[in-house]
Amino acid sequence: MVDEPLARSATRRRTDATREDESTSAAFDEAVAAIPDVPQAQRRCGDTDCLVHSVAADLADYRKLHEGQLTRLPGVRKPTFTIVMTHIVEARPFPTINDARPPHPAQR
Secondary structure, three states: OOOOOOEEEEEEEOOOOOOOOHHHHHHHHHHHHOOOOOOEEEEOOOOOOEEEEEEEOOHHHHHHHHHHOHHHOOOOOOOEEEEEOOOOOOOOOOOOHHHHOOOOHHHO
8 A cells, every 4th residue: 555645446336235144244254354455345325335435556457357357356346446536525533522512502
């Protein structure tokens, strides 16, 4: 993995939930966790089952990752890929509930 990747991507995994079993999900989780160029992966509800973030030094490096590993993950049927062009807001901590909520009038 490189410190300042030229290409950052998000891979969305689509599967047919009626055909997927627990062993396929477990195999996917294990395989994606073993890829060093994947700093983050999340299970999701909705259009896609998983969101896999990956990094690459450049587009040629990403193509190797994409063709060599990401499209071959267990259970992947209709992968979609997005390459981030610009970060508008870099990752920052989420506020806690207490930080986001104005103080109660009795506490002012």
